Amino acid sequence: MKYSFGTAVQGSVAVLLCAFLIRYVLQPFIEPYAPFHFFIVACLFIAYWYGYQLALVATFISALVGNFFFVKPYFTYGPAVVTDVIQFINFASVTVISVLIIEKLQRTAYGRQMVLKIMESRQRIMLYRENERLYLSKKSNESWAILDEMLTDFDDIILLQWGVGVVKVEPLFLALSHAPRPILAADEWQTLMHPEDLGWLLSGLDEPVLKSGAVDVMTLRFSTDADAVPCQVALESFVFLGKPLKILRLTDS
DSSP states (O other), X not given: OOOOHHHHHHHHHXXXXXXXXXXXXXXXXXTTSOSSHHHHHHHHHHHXXXXXXXXXXXXXXHXXXXXXXXXXXXXXXXXXXXXXXXXXXXXXXXXXHHHHHHHHHHHHHHHHHXXXXXXXHHHHHHHHXXXXXXXXXXXXXXXXXXXXXXXXXXXXXXXXXXXXXXXXXXXXXXXHHTOSSOOOSTTGGGGGSOHHHHHHHHHHHHSOOSSTTEEEEEEEOOSOSTXXXXXXXXXXXXXXXXXXXXXXXXXXX
């Protein structure tokens, strides 16, 4: 957890103060032993919570406070004896080494966390790309299936509508309607169909594609003659390259 500099300083002072108060309360019972032990624990907590820099500063302050209050002669920085020097060296070395080890461990843990986050991010990207590839592959397979169906039975196709209102008549339509000449105008093919059946076909062509591959079977007359022979046809609906595709196909000979 990251702390602001002000919060870290306040927290470090609070930890040192707690260590001092506990040691000060226990002074009548444990003097002159362990003058720095509580400060060692405090410095390790500071290193763990707020970083090694404030911990090193706390180590220096602890050495001054512990020597002043808990090392004889009390409340003075008197002449140091051998035992005082040994205690100070022991406290300083143990605390500094422990603080640096904690810092090293925290940096290692942070580095591993970053590696795990990078690996998770890369895995999400790979899964996203794989899903996108599968989606595009599925769409491509559906498009090729539609093309294969069209090309396999292309001779049975009467007309095609791709998109909205764009109808392309095939040679079979001209043969069924006995058109005397090629159809040039966009809606000219409608004049060749029986008016009673034209509405059914236009209604089917205008309906939205709710399910790709849906088939609607109907009977239509492709001539305006009163004795025109009706033909059974199938109106197939697909979604091809993001647009509705309607195929009118002859189902009987």
